[in-house]
Amino acid sequence: MAPILEVTNLTKRFGKTVVLRGINLSAERGTVLGVLGPNGAGKTTAINCLTTLLVPDSGEAKIAGYDVVSDPAAVRSLIGLTGQFAAVDEALTARENLVLFGRLLRLKRNAAKRRADELLAQFELSEAANRPVKTFSGGMRRRLDLAASIVVLPLVLFLDEPTTGLDPRSRQQLWAVVKDLKAQGITIVLTTQYLEEADALADRIVVIDRGQVIAEGTVDELKDKVGGRFCELRLERAADLERVKDVLDRMGLSYAQVGLNEGARAEGMAKTLAVPAADGAKTLTEIVLKLENEGIELADISLRRPSLDDVFFALTGHTT
Numbered sequence: 012m013a014p015i016l017e018v019t020n021l022t023k024r025f026g027k028t029v030v031l032r033g034i035n036l037s038a039e040r041g042t043v044l045g046v047l048g049p050n051g052a053g054k055t056t057a058i059n060c061l062t063t064l065l066v067p068d069s070g071e072a073k074i075a076g077y078d079v080v081s082d083p084a085a086v087r088s089l090i091g092l093t094g095q096f097a098a099v100d101e102a103l104t105a106r107e108n109l110v111l112f113g114r115l116l117r118l119k120r121n122a123a124k125r126r127a128d129e130l131l132a133q134f135e136l137s138e139a140a141n142r143p144v145k146t147f148s149g150g151m152r153r154r155l156d157l158a159a160s161i162v163v164l165p166l167v168l169f170l171d172e173p174t175t176g177l178d179p180r181s182r183q184q185l186w187a188v189v190k191d192l193k194a195q196g197i198t199i200v201l202t203t204q205y206l207e208e209a210d211a212l213a214d215r216i217v218v219i220d221r222g223q224v225i226a227e228g229t230v231d232e233l234k235d236k237v238g239g240r241f242c243e244l245r246l247e248r249a250a251d252l253e254r255v256k257d258v259l260d261r262m263g264l265s266y267a268q269v270g271l272n273e274g275a276r277a278e279g280m281a282k283t284l285a286v287p288a289a290d291g292a293k294t295l296t297e298i299v300l301k302l303e304n305e306g307i308e309l310a311d312i313s314l315r316r317p318s319l320d321d322v323f324f325a326l327t328g329h330t331t
């Protein structure tokens with residue numbers, strides 16, 4: 012069976028800025044494709060081209076065989092989109108928004124109301140259903156936005172950074188919804204800056220950097236590309252970071268700062284380093300001894316397989 016999403020050599024520029032430099036993507040029906048990349052990589056631009064909001068300069072994109080440029084109406088009838096920025100109406104209540112979306116999608120009044128209530132319950136918004144959206148928290152808005160994009164279940168659902176700015180619990184809820192939609196056979200294209208999100212949800216991952224695909228594969232394939240093991244060390248005090256880097260430099264070891272999971276992001280980021288450990292346990296032991304000599308305390312040290320963070324660092328020379 013042909014892939015439900017097929018993108019070949021897609022390019023897009025704004026004035027002199029080339030934003031997409033020939034992107035290739037494909038997704039099989041009922042799978043989750045994770046599009047991963049740092050700020051400005053071109054993720055939203057690519058999604059906008061695929062959802063007919065932008066016209067690409069060259070290349071081809073097809074959804075279920077329909078071309079996004081020559082057959083945008085057909086494409087629109089098959090897709091759902093939760094954009095990076097909210098599409099719901101601030102002045103309306105959550106229920107009014109969902110009923111409105113249902114009506115726009117030509118559901119009968121009663122069917123639209125029934126579907127709205129179902130979705131409000133599914134996204135734990137029933138209690139807030141009759142409040143104007145402008146009183147909602149960021150997480151509630153994101154949930155309502157996602158609900159609005161599945162009022163009528165699409166064949167392909169595009170989610171542009173659906174969990175950015177969400178607390179861990181709201182993020183988990185959204186992940187559960189995505190898994191549920193996938194189980195119903197919906198194909199999902201999801202952009203994210205969070206490697207652990209791609210890890211948790213995506214069947215295949217495409218890594219975009221500066222408008223180009225720099226790697227693709229399953230999570231395991233990407234990790235195998237980097238290979239080897241990593242020694243991860245977490246410092247007791249962030250203030251020791253520079254001294255630790257010094258020690259590692261003197262040992263001739265490279266390192267990258269990690270800790271991109273929510274929460275760890277703020278303060279943990281400065282405290283965790285990943286060191287490629289070619290000699291495994293031997294490298295780990297040497298690091299422990301050297302740091303002990305320097306009087307630097309470790310909160311934790313361990314050996315592990317590469318994370319997607321490491322993959323990203325290995326591919327781009329910078330972290331997300």
Ligand SMILES: Nc1ncnc2c1ncn2[C@@H]1O[C@H](COP(=O)(O)OP(=O)(O)OP(=O)(O)O)[C@@H](O)[C@H]1O
Binds near residue numbers: 028049053057
């Ligand atoms: N309408 C526009 N006009 C000019 N430049 C644009 C326009 N839209 C996007 N860009 C530029 O294109 C590049 C890619 O932007 P895009 O929004 O696709 O990135 P992104 O990967 O979605 O980033 P983020 O993670 O921050 O959402 C950026 O350098 C951006 O400034």
Ligand SMILES: [Mg+2]
Binds near residue numbers: 095
């Ligand atoms: Mg974006």
